[in-house]
Amino acid sequence: ISTQPEAMEEEDPLFSNLDLFLFTLIAGLIIYWFMSRKKAEPIPEFKKLDQPAPSTQETSFIEKMKKTGRNIVVFYGSQTGTGEEFANRLSKDAQRYGMKGMAADPEEYDMCELSRLAEIDNSLAIFCMATYGEGDPTDNAQDFYDWLQESDGELNGVNYTVFALGNKTYEHYNAMGVYVDKRLEELGAKRVFDLGMGDDDGNLEEDFVTWREQFWPAMCEHFGVEASGEDSSIRQYELKEHNDINMNKVYTGELGRLKSFETQKP
DSSP states (O other), rough: OOSOOOOOOOOOSOOOOHHHEEEHHHHHHHHHHHSOOOOOOOOOOOOOOOOOOOOOHHHHHHHHHHHTTTOOEEEEEEESHHHHHHHHHHHHGGGGOOOOEEEEEEESOOGGGGGGGGTTTTTTEEEEEEEEEEEEEEEGGGHHHHHHOOOOOOOTEEEEEEEEOTTTTTTTTHHHHHHHHHHHTTTOOOOOSSOOEEEETSOHHHHHHHHHHHHHHHHHHHHHHSSOOOOOOOOOOOOOSSSSSOOOOOSSSTTOTTTTTTOOOO
16 A cells, blocks of 8 residues: 555646736736826916006097097997098098097097087087988997987087988988087077088988088188198199090090999099
8 A cells, every 4th residue: 555645636726827928918007097188277367467447548638638638529320330431521621720630430439528629729520420221320329319308408618510310211311410409509509600511312422511611711811820831731733734645545534333434523
């Protein structure tokens, strides 16, 4: 009888090679995911800038006129831009007569200060007011229109004139300009030149030019000034006659108007 112990069977390993491979692969993927993940960037904090307190110059056209040495202000009620264009042209014209003007949108200023215009020597307020729709004010002149209706203040010492822009094919022709002209007089302002009536159904530009050519000489007489001073910016012209030009090839009409070449208005 053999007394040697029986050979013990080999025990299976706890993890096989496949298990170790899978475990290593999974661990590697987890480490890669953590390492490659983008860290959330901190959101920067923006400090809100302190808003400056509104100054009186922002809504006071009087203070602006005093600061810049201007004595003529041209307010415009404009829907398509024509009234604003006319206002800019009038404000630039003032320099020819030794005065300074500024165009102003009534929506941007406190029109209650109109009574203070008398504080400025030889001051004048011009209103280029267009009529919109059926006798309504333009959008930017609505607040001014409401103020005129509700105001009971006095405009003594305020000089003014009005040029109205409209179309006579409408029932309420130039209603806004007519109302402003009448209402300012009722509040005590002094009309220094007659109301101008511009008709877009005809030739609005010609109506404006005709009114303007009569307006400035009247203002020179009213304020006692002369045109073409030393500080004037009027262009100087020289007449040169050309006798060898074929006038059939010279365009003498108005630019940018429909059929202006066939019907020329020199």
